[in-house]
Amino acid sequence: MKARCLVCCDPAEVDHHPDWQQRDVTGKPRRALCLNGPYVAKVVWPWMTRAAADPACDALEFEIPAEACKPCWCDACMLHMAEAKLNVNDLVVHQQFGFNSVARFRKETAAYAEAVRPGMKVRFT
Numbered sequence: 001m002k003a004r005c006l007v008c009c010d011p012a013e014v015d016h017h018p019d020w021q022q023r024d025v026t027g028k029p030r031r032a033l034c035l036n037g038p039y040v041a042k043v044v045w046p047w048m049t050r051a052a053a054d055p056a057c058d059a060l061e062f063e064i065p066a067e068a069c070k071p072c073w074c075d076a077c078m079l080h081m082a083e084a085k086l087n088v089n090d091l092v093v094h095q096q097f098g099f100n101s102v103a104r105f106r107k108e109t110a111a112y113a114e115a116v117r118p119g120m121k122v123r124f125t
């Protein structure tokens with residue numbers, strides 16, 4: 001059995017945690033959760049731990065929608081970019097940061113899955 005997670009799109013979490021939402025350049029929230037906020041550690045990884053604890057589950061699949069890769073201006077992203085000394089006003093740099101955030105999410109999530117249950121199949125689509 002495969003457990004599936006649609007990353008960044010969780011209407012209940014969006015409603016409960018407006019501060020975890022992505023922001024556009026004007027600061028307006030989007031109906032998608034940011035990978036650089038607490039969402040991953042507070043929602044995705046606990047979900048993965050529960051799914052991996054089920055002996056019937058032999059694979060995890062994470063669907064990463066296009067929304068997850070969009071440049072985001074939330075506090076967490078702005079802080080990460082400032083720490084990396086990236087120019088937050090350069091849209092190309094900002095877009096690249098968005099793609100890198102997804103790449104980091106994949107890498108960290110795969111490593112976490114391996115730690116939780118060694119040999120577990122993890123797929124990103």
Ligand SMILES: [Zn+2]
Pocket residue numbers: 021022023034035036037072073074075076077078
């Ligand atoms: Zn963000």
